[in-house]
Amino acid sequence: MTKPAEDTIAVRIARALAERIIAGTIEPGTRLRQDHIAEEFETSHVPVREAFRRLEAQGLAISEPRRGVRVASFDLSEVKEVAAMRAALEVLALRHAAPHLTAAILDKAEQARRDCDAATDVRAWEEANRRFHRTLVAPCGMKRLLATIDDLHAASARFLFSAWRSEWEARTDHDHRSILNALRNGDLETAVATLARHAQWIGERPVRTASGATRGAFAIVG
Amino acid sequence: MTKPAEDTIAVRIARALAERIIAGTIEPGTRLRQDHIAEEFETSHVPVREAFRRLEAQGLAISEPRRGVRVASFDLSEVKEVAAMRAALEVLALRHAAPHLTAAILDKAEQARRDCDAATDVRAWEEANRRFHRTLVAPCGMKRLLATIDDLHAASARFLFSAWRSEWEARTDHDHRSILNALRNGDLETAVATLARHAQWIGERPVRTASGATRGAFAIVG
DNA sequence: GCGATCAAAATTATCTATAATTTTGATCTT
DNA sequence: AAGATCAAAATTATAGATAATTTTGATCGC
Numbered sequence: 001m002t003k004p005a006e007d008t009i010a011v012r013i014a015r016a017l018a019e020r021i022i023a024g025t026i027e028p029g030t031r032l033r034q035d036h037i038a039e040e041f042e043t044s045h046v047p048v049r050e051a052f053r054r055l056e057a058q059g060l061a062i063s064e065p066r067r068g069v070r071v072a073s074f075d076l077s078e079v080k081e082v083a084a085m086r087a088a089l090e091v092l093a094l095r096h097a098a099p100h101l102t103a104a105i106l107d108k109a110e111q112a113r114r115d116c117d118a119a120t121d122v123r124a125w126e127e128a129n130r131r132f133h134r135t136l137v138a139p140c141g142m143k144r145l146l147a148t149i150d151d152l153h154a155a156s157a158r159f160l161f162s163a164w165r166s167e168w169e170a171r172t173d174h175d176h177r178s179i180l181n182a183l184r185n186g187d188l189e190t191a192v193a194t195l196a197r198h199a200q201w202i203g204e205r206p207v208r209t210a211s212g213a214t215r216g217a218f219a220i221v222g
Numbered sequence: 223m224t225k226p227a228e229d230t231i232a233v234r235i236a237r238a239l240a241e242r243i244i245a246g247t248i249e250p251g252t253r254l255r256q257d258h259i260a261e262e263f264e265t266s267h268v269p270v271r272e273a274f275r276r277l278e279a280q281g282l283a284i285s286e287p288r289r290g291v292r293v294a295s296f297d298l299s300e301v302k303e304v305a306a307m308r309a310a311l312e313v314l315a316l317r318h319a320a321p322h323l324t325a326a327i328l329d330k331a332e333q334a335r336r337d338c339d340a341a342t343d344v345r346a347w348e349e350a351n352r353r354f355h356r357t358l359v360a361p362c363g364m365k366r367l368l369a370t371i372d373d374l375h376a377a378s379a380r381f382l383f384s385a386w387r388s389e390w391e392a393r394t395d396h397d398h399r400s401i402l403n404a405l406r407n408g409d410l411e412t413a414v415a416t417l418a419r420h421a422q423w424i425g426e427r428p429v430r431t432a433s434g435a436t437r438g439a440f441a442i443v444g
Numbered sequence: 445g446c447g448a449t450c451a452a453a454a455t456t457a458t459c460t461a462t463a464a465t466t467t468t469g470a471t472c473t474t
Numbered sequence: 475a476a477g478a479t480c481a482a483a484a485t486t487a488t489a490g491a492t493a494a495t496t497t498t499g500a501t502c503g504c
Contacts, residue, residue, distance in 0.1 A: 008287045044489045050275050057279030059366055065230045066495055081364045088310045142303045144281055266459045288465055
């Protein structure tokens with residue numbers, strides 16, 4: 001191991017694979033072969049198997065006994081499901097975070113909002129959007145809730161990158177603005193209602209498939 | 223391996239340990255030593271480590287790199303957190319399940335409700351209560367959502383057994399009845415509102431600690 | 445040529461062994 | 475006797491090897 005490993009090797013492998021799956025570098029349905037991955041990361045397969053269990057828990061991979069692990073597939077119904085869960089849980093988190101929101105936190109969110117609107121590629125937008133949402137809900141201090149929301153954001157990002165691979169046009173997100181304004185005015189109910197609607201905003205985009213045909217691709221864009 | 227292993231050994235170990243942690247057989251904070259557990263299950267420690275990763279994802283254990291795994295501790299704030307998450311997600315699931323609820327499903331829930339009210343010990347009550355909730359939300363067919371709810375129920379059960387160890391007195395749960403009635407009448411909003419309140423019902427009970435003092439123990443009893 | 449069948453190859457799941465880290469406990473100092 | 479120090483023991487994390495299962499691909503029959 002050339003790196004001064006802070007975390008365990010299994011954690012590093014899990015992170016690296018998660019990144020690839022989210023970015024779409026590895027296609028859904030692809031088999032993750034432990035010996036190949038072990039070789040690539042210059043370890044044995046034991047930490048690789050542990051990494052698989054983490055990916056499985058995040059919903060990024062599915063494992064069938066004796067038949068190995070493959071990158072999880074998804075469809076429109078799962079996109080909707082994740083959007084609905086995000087809406088429900090982020091609303092809950094925001095309600096609990098509200099009493100702890102300070103001017104400094106709202107300023108941080110404001111910066112994230114600006115970065116979001118200024119983003120010229122999908123990766124930058126996703127990062128800023130995630131930061132916006134995270135900043136507002138993190139002060140709730142509920143670890144289990146935040147961890148679940150993080151996993152949902154990972155799933156969201158995957159759907160997004162799958163549909164928008166690279167093209168992206170800058171656009172002003174009025175919901176973000178409304179949420180921030182409402183919070184600044186102490187109007188939690190408006191903020192919560194806007195967020196609930198916002199997180200379920202699903203965009204459609206035509207995507208050329210391998211066979212040359214065009215199909216609709218869906219992703220959460222809120 | 224004497225058992226006709228359908229699942230992988232790691233899965234069986236994870237289940238067995240989860241049961242013990244939920245039942246309170248292993249105290250919070252206890253270290254889970256992989257070699258000891260491997261010896262007990264007559265395997266090597268490799269599947270044990272994989273089982274640990276599963277327990278970690280469920281929130282039943284926490285792992286510190288190079289310092290092993292221990293049974294997760296919890297406090298009142300986590301009980302509240304799990305209750306709030308359950309309320310939010312079960313409401314979401316019920317809304318999506320509602321269109322698929324049939325008379326047969328409602329009858330199954332009715333049976334679970336009766337078992338609940340008739341339960342004379344805490345384990346029987348927990349099983350029936352979980353069955354009641356599961357029956358009503360399962361028809362939503364949202365796998366990720368249902369899996370998350372299941373994990374929350376496991377946490378709930380743990381809190382409950384920690385506070386109520388064995389004593390339990392039969393009581394009629396009016397919320398269960400109201401939810402079923404509302405669903406039978408097609409009044410989803412009443413059912414949802416009652417469920418939202420119900421899942422956050424937290425009971426307190428005096429518990430004698432190891433030192434002989436008495437403290438309050440809290441658990442979700444809905 | 446197309447599908448079924450079976451053997452070889454690849455892959456998963458597990459075990460045993462080893463290196464590295466942390467915990468334990470006994471000793472020494474004050 | 476209380477605290478610090480250090481070595482031994484226990485434990486975690488990883489590597490390498492093995493058994494069992496699945497997948498692949500070539501052969502055979504129709």
